Each structure stands twice: as C-alpha cells, then as structure tokens.
Amino acid sequence: MAHAAEHEYTTTGLSNRKMLMWVFLGSDCLFFGALIATYMVYRGQSLVGPYPVDIISVPVTTISTFVLLMSSFAMVQALAATNADNKRAIVGWLLATAFLGSIFIGFQIFEFNSFKNEGLTLAGNLFGATFFTLTGFHGAHVTLGIIWLLCMAVLGAKGRLGPGTALDVEILGLYWHFVDIVWIVIFTLLYLIGGFDAGPVALPGG
Template sequence: MAHADTTHAPPAHPPAHEEETTTGINHRKLLMWVFLGSDCLFFGSLIATYMVYRGQSIVGPYPRDIIDVPITTVSTFVLLMSSFAMVMGVAAARNGNQKRLIQWLWLTIVLGSIFIGFQVYEFNLFRVEGLRYETNLFSSTFFTLTGFHGAHVTLGIFWLICLAIVAARNPAGRPSHLDVDIAGLYWHFVDIVWIVIFTLLYLIGGFDGPPEAGHAAVQGWNWVTGLIS
C-alpha cells in the first residue's frame, strides 16, 4: 500500500508517509490492523460473557420485556450507512478531493451520532423501566458489552471530527489518504462488532426470559453435548 500511496497521493502529500518498511506495509496501518485483531479478543470475551450468562437472570426485567428490535434495526441501518459514508470519504481522500472528503466525513459523523443517540435513548429507557447495571446478569453483561461498543463509536466520532477540522483548515493534502484510511478501518471495525452484537443480543437473545423460558438454549446445548458424548 505504501507504493500505491506514493503513486496516487496529491501533490502536496508530505513525504513522511513514503517511508520504506520491511513488510511493504505502512507501520501505522499495520499497527491499526494489529490493534483491530486484538480488539476482536476484547469484544470476543465480552460477547462470550454475555452468552455464558444468557437466560440465567432470575429477576426481571428480562430481554423479552425490554429489548426493542425494530428500533435497533433502524440504528443498525444507520451505522451501516455511516460505514458507507466513511468508505466514500476514504475514496475521496484517495482521489485528493478535499471538498468531498469533508462532506463524507461530516455525514459519517452525523450518522454515528444518530446511532449513539439511539443508544442513549435505549439505555435511558432501560433505566426508567428498572433495568440498572446491577439489576441482573442480563443487565450487567448487556451494559458492559454495548457500553464498550458505544465508547468505541464515540471515540471514532471524535477522531473523525478532528480529521474533518484538519481537512477544512488545510485544503492542500491534509489529512493524507492514509490518515483517513486508518480512521476508516477503525470505524468499519466498530460497525462489524455491531453486526455481531445486533444478531446475538437482539435478533437471537432479544426474546430471552427467565431460566425456564431459555429452554431453547438449553435444548441447543443438550444437542451439542449429545453430539460430543
């Protein structure tokens, strides 16, 4: 990619990014991918914790009382579209089109903020309905997982705002294509984590009740253990 960068960078591209590396991959980009690989482990553990305690809350509210799948489908769509805006921003940065870059960045920021708005609304609704962090196993694992995801999105929004401001102040080649590209990787990663969360916590786990109602899960596991033994 370092090669592609040198070929297609805008004229005012700072030479600092043209460094040679032993792998041929820019160090910052490599670092971001290593970080994303490790973040898979982070979210993997949180998701596993949710799945381990799934359907074991012995006091309500249970997911089926409180999870709103239609609203979250809308917020999932919004986050997906923000990924589209982001990738268009990266494309604009690659083509050196600073004006388009700024527009796409702001669209991404707005869509990301709408997603966070949905999450704030959801968390607050849960609190009002009596589902606090310490209420039951469901609430603790749910808020930990989705809260950390929301924190990732929020950090991404701040990052993109910084890029948009830098781009607006420096029309000539700043931020570089690589700067935008790396922020985009982070943003898309947050999107794919949400794809997993949406499926497991909302579409599959959103109808869980107290332990005896989680029977489908128990049956599933019995089936798995039956296969193993």
C-alpha cells in the same frame, strides 16, 4: 500519485501505522470476544427481571443498525474523496459519517435511558450487567470514532487532507468499519437471537 512524500521503508514493506491499526483491531476482537462470550454464558440465567423479551425493541435497534451501516458507506466515500483530492467532498463525507454515528449514539442513549426506566440496571441482574457492559463498551468505541472523525474533518476543512495523507483517512476508516462489524455481531446475538430470551422457566422453591 503523490505518495512519494510519505515513502516509508519498513521491514514488511507495509505501512507500520496501518499494521498497528490491524494489530489493534485484531486484539480488540479479543476484547469484544470476551465480553460477548460472557454475555452468552450468562444468557437466560438472570434470576430476576427485567428480561430481554420485556424491554428489547428489535424494530428500534434495526433502525439504528441501518444508520450505522450507512455511516460505513459514508466513510468509504470520504476515503474515495481523499484519494480523488476533492477537498469539499472529504469534509462533507467525514461530517456525514460523524453525524450518522452520532444518531446511532443518540439511539443508544435513548435505549439505555428507557431500559433504566424499566428497571434494568448494571447491578440488577446478569442480563443488565452483561448487556450494559458489552453495548456500553461498543458505544464508547463509536464515541471515540466520532471524536476522531470530527478532528479529521477539521484537518480536511483546513485543506490538509488529500492523496498524500490518504493513509490517515484509511486508518480512521478501518477503525470505523471495525466498530460497524462488532455491531453486526452484537445486533445478531443480543437483539435478533437474544432479544426473545426470558428468565428461568421454573425456579425450585422459588
């Protein structure tokens, strides 16, 4: 293996950059954990509509969830191609990952837009506030990932990626898969379970 070029001496014997990414991902768990918990606290507490059951389309989001899962598969293939030093495959899989991620974002833009047209806004009710904040921040993570993927694909096209720089692709992959697992949680809680929520059952004096 041509890893000798980047032989690092660190106190843990592990790559500091990879460690940094894992520490970041661990802290990002807290970030999303707080947003998800906020959503759960206010779940079913909106006093005015639209409520999740009025606007959430589980079938549409199941498709975009498939797309994001598929992008994770493309990402591991990009790393495998990097380790195998297959220059064309590296660029191909990286672009495929970015493309699938873009489709996911396209679905999200479509969803946000149709929700807005049905009256759900960031300031309209608790559901809108917590939903848009949580999924919006996830979408921002995906968008950042797409930009990173495209930058990496440019490096790949210049022939700068290979076994010696596999760590760069691996760290990008960690970030991308993390975005995927966050979506696994959001999809389950906000769509599969929370998608059938409505407003308060009875409002005294209402």
